[in-house]
Amino acid sequence: MTAKNESLPAVSSRRRWICFAICFGLGAVIWFSEAPEGVDPRGWRLLAVFSATILSFILRPASMATTVIIGMVILALTETLIDPAALQGQYGDTWQTKSSKESLAAVLSGYSSPICWLVAAAFLISGAVIRTGLGRRIALLLVKVLGRSAHGLAWGIGGAELILAPFVPSNTARGGGILAPIVDALCRTLGSSSVDGHRNRVSEYLILCGAHANLVTSAMFLTGMAGNVVMYGVAKEAGVEFGWGTWALGSIVPGVVSLLLLPILIGKFTRPDEIDVAAVRGEINHELKALGPMTGREKILIGVLLLLLGMWSTHGYLHHIYTATVALVGVALLLITKVERWHDMARNYGAWDTLIWLGGLMMMAGFLKEFGVIAWFAENAQTWVSGLGPLLVAVGLLLVYFFSMYGFSMLTGHITAMGGAFLTVAIASGTDPILMVALLAYFSNLCGCLTNYSTGPVVIYFGLGYVSAEKWFKIGFVVALFHLLVWLGLGLVWWRLLGWW
């Protein structure tokens, strides 16, 4: 299944070591500088490790999990998170053994965070969606039903993204793994393949619609992109519970409008030719026939997915079962009914990869708060933005946040590096917390529209070779303006109706 959550470009060995050195250097500079007043020195050292880790997400000398593990090992060895003096008093002679163990226990504390297991469970469920072929079947059926014109095909792709996004938290698995091959097959059927070098306008159109639809559906659900829970965690630390239901409720109107209008907008710039409906339908029917009739496993899976969707969206109204518990119920049901074998689940790269880096980040974020680093930053932020109106600050921050994505090749790295800090500054300036959380949460994904290297599925769609880099950037910029218009304009109206501000 999903090869990697987000793509990691190969780097040369020399570049790798230089990047490592820069990250360690940044960490060392902070570590050995004096902690400002009011900040626990342990918090300052943790900030050093956290900063180096985040820089590694940007420079990418190694996978996220690798650098998070290195950071965790450093924290464990230096016993940064515990208070040795207190342990010495408590345990006497054996305190050194105790403190080493307590230090590791603190470092590992993120791995009992329910939110980590929500994402891991969602990855395990998405494995079943992919392996049973249900994801592919849903996508093909939607494209078949709606695909009576070029716009119809694009809507079909967007619709499939919308149905799958709640259950497939790897946007790469969803866009790059399930949908991109279908879009590629459609492009080939429509008489244009990347092999013969002929760039067909319908193909350009479909590829761009697929990539941008993926980013919209990633934005729409807490479980639509693995990094979204980082934003959820940051919001929670700031006192805003932006759970699955709230996240989806806020996105449903601007999200659906985006999915409906984007194909029309992109069509204006690519002007797709009229398509040969018969050829497309033949191709889709051929692919569907290859899938065979729906299996019992797929039917059970549909039942489980509907149950999850029902429970996630009625949380707080009909019941109080926590989102991650619901996801684990789904995992247990798939195992009991043998829709998925544990043997396959335990080999799910995305689940364990995400669990490892997310658990480490959650731990660091939690202790940064506990040690007063966040409060210290918020106080400073207040002086920086004092005198500026909250609206000015919020919109200014949002624009910087959005366009800074030009410098990132990973959505999650972008969120981790800037999301928490920007939220803190905005709240310090007096912006409504939930409003700023919503803006940052959604735009964290939408900003992937800017480049052809922003995130896995975009890299894969671009890599199919139908669209030139120049055109990708040009249309990306137009889509960026479109998103700012729809999500800031319509979005703010919708959130007003919801009573968020």
Add this chain to the structure above:
Amino acid sequence: MTAKNESLPAVSSRRRWICFAICFGLGAVIWFSEAPEGVDPRGWRLLAVFSATILSFILRPASMATTVIIGMVILALTETLIDPAALQGQYGDTWQTKSSKESLAAVLSGYSSPICWLVAAAFLISGAVIRTGLGRRIALLLVKVLGRSAHGLAWGIGGAELILAPFVPSNTARGGGILAPIVDALCRTLGSSSVDGHRNRVSEYLILCGAHANLVTSAMFLTGMAGNVVMYGVAKEAGVEFGWGTWALGSIVPGVVSLLLLPILIGKFTRPDEIDVAAVRGEINHELKALGPMTGREKILIGVLLLLLGMWSTHGYLHHIYTATVALVGVALLLITKVERWHDMARNYGAWDTLIWLGGLMMMAGFLKEFGVIAWFAENAQTWVSGLGPLLVAVGLLLVYFFSMYGFSMLTGHITAMGGAFLTVAIASGTDPILMVALLAYFSNLCGCLTNYSTGPVVIYFGLGYVSAEKWFKIGFVVALFHLLVWLGLGLVWWRLLGWW
């Protein structure tokens, strides 16, 4: 790499559902019966889930991880581990949402247990030992150096097991994955293959020596078999810190003596023919040549393994860095030096499989103690064994524990089902806790000698087809008596010298 930690026989769908029903039935009976005085009702309900989970390890309707996940989901949904009344007082209106989340957090608490991560990290390291070919190279070299006679070959196999056991916590990966193929190749070279049905005595001999050596090395190290940490956890709950160094110190003398004498003992019953040294050496040289010269990755890996071994065995003397932290240092070093890619590590079945079931078990064990279930059981145990001497109780329990392995097809299931209870009873009778821990810890693995279905590597060695079931059981029983003699006789002397009793 390692397919499964321990083998799971395929079961029919009907048998599977009957087994599930029996487990649920047992759980329901306990759940709905009244908790005895002094036991928190929550503890009693947890005991119901725990008992059903353990029964599932014996009946095996599904993998361990599957039934542990089902147990965890039941505990999370029923909010068994938390105190809703306290939360209601604390959070007012939002208490139901809070309690669902707190319930899940309690259920997931095992996943920040350092001991779980020791095993997971050791699995990740063993992945490198296997993937780089270093494990195979070490085994071939030892067999080459020592293999000048049938006994020499057996000692070579035992020596390789001894070197690899500290780093390869999947005894299946070590015995079944690395050594069994080499032993099989030797048997074929020695003129006997399972294909032509001719059962050669040298082959019988080597197969039996390989399987029994695997069980001895599994017993010798905390990281020699995945389930050993269950015993470690049980001992810790009883106040005995039986860590990596202590475990290895207690086993080194009886373990090495077993590895030296077992080939001679097994030789008495199989009477291996004289072997053709030239043919064997040719075969081994051929296999070594196929491996090629030692790579840089293997050299770095050797350095990392020596570092781990050095740090694990000097803990408490030269430094106080916790065993699991050391293992994570190893993981980080392998990632930094690119000996292993994260991409491969994240696909390590054994690491995540073990993490999942072990974290769930650790959580259940911890709360059973917290809710007074263990204390209640210990009190009752005291009345059962009152009047019997501690020695009688200890030896009696040990014999029951050892021979009850006839009823189990998994070492870990056996430990989980009986280890904690037997330790509690023995301590209640006045047996020296550390002595009983040592006996249970080592015999938990040694008892795998009894049958041809006890654990993964035994199943694999037997499955090669060189040894009849009848002979396996017969020699298994002799080896059992040998182990009781060596580990109870010599072992007790050695542990006396160590000052354990």
